Amino acid sequence: MTTAVTDTGLGTIRAGILGGGFMARVHRTAARDAGGEVRAVATRSVAAGRDAADALGASRAEPDAASLFGATDIDVVHVCTPNATHVDLAARALAAGKHVVCEKPLATTAHDARRLADAAAADGLVAAVPFVYRYHPMIREARARIASGDAGELLTLDCSYLQDWMLLPTDDDWRARSDAGGASRAFADIGSHLCDLIEFVTGEHIHSLSARTRRVFAERGGVAVDTEDIAAVLVETSSGALGTLLVSQMAPGRKNALTLELHGSRQALRFEQERPEELWIGGREGSTVLLRDPATASPDSARLQRVPAGHPMGYQDAFNAFIADVYAAIGGARPEGLPTFEDGWRAAVLTEAVLASAADDGRWTEIPE
Known part of the structure; x- marks a missing residue:
């Protein structure tokens, strides 16, 4: 609870x-x-x-x-x-x-x-x-398994965050223009969530990256657009793991498809935000789908599980748990995994690195620790 x-x-x-x-x-x-x-x-x-x-x-x-x-x-x-x-x-x-x-x-x-x-x-x-998204119980389960060494050494990452709400040239929003939304749209809006999860779950920083971005339409709703629709990023973590990140707001049929797949030397772990009750665990001899269950979960995962197994939890539940931790912190508690302004700064650093790399034809860019 x-x-x-x-x-x-x-x-x-x-x-x-x-x-x-x-x-x-x-x-x-x-x-x-x-x-x-x-x-x-x-x-x-x-x-x-x-x-x-x-x-x-x-x-x-x-x-x-x-x-x-x-x-x-x-x-x-x-x-x-x-x-x-x-x-x-x-x-x-x-x-x-x-x-x-x-x-x-x-x-x-x-x-x-x-x-x-x-x-x-x-x-x-x-x-x-x-x-x-840190507050989905199965994200905490994945984090606990990596921290315990069950997955082994992190080797590669295959991660994405895909939406389709900006698919058409008639789709428009204040975020499409930098004067209201900032220099980045797709990456700052949803890529930041993806990178935060990667670093939170693995316990590693993204050490360097190479990025390309694409703006599909020069105008939306008859008004000029100056932010990206898509970002493709190669990353290297602090331990040397290599990964690919695809971020798009123009992926037909994908509404909020945040996917984290991490490959360790002993296990692979895959979490899909649109299926938050599940954690896929891959192994050489076979794979399993672990379903959310407070009775068998790690302590950090179990504390976020407010209903019994088989009663689905989703986005609002995760948000509720986040705010509960914020308010507990105001009261003097120190909740595990609370995302602070430090994490907001980290996301801004990564966003600027993506834009800088993309502007320099995908140049590899190191990220300050």
């Missing part, structure tokens, strides 16, 4: 949400599941804020972000706004003494992400980024 907020000794964690879209709804649901209370919402306008407060079931709408930051009855701010606004809003929330959960990418540059991570550390505030 995840740690409940009421166990922290602080009582109810009081949340404020910036934004009113899909991710705001996910954050709201997770905050309530963790025992928190959504006190206030602020969006781009007063009218939109009132609508969002009603939709999210918040106690009130604040007229703007400054009012939300100044509220004395808010402990944590959830930043669920377009990418280009994250740095300013997260920095102001931290300066106001609030704990922060900021959607990824944490920042559109590694420099800005570093500033935020340093600010949170200096003020002793909890600052987290929703790399929530």
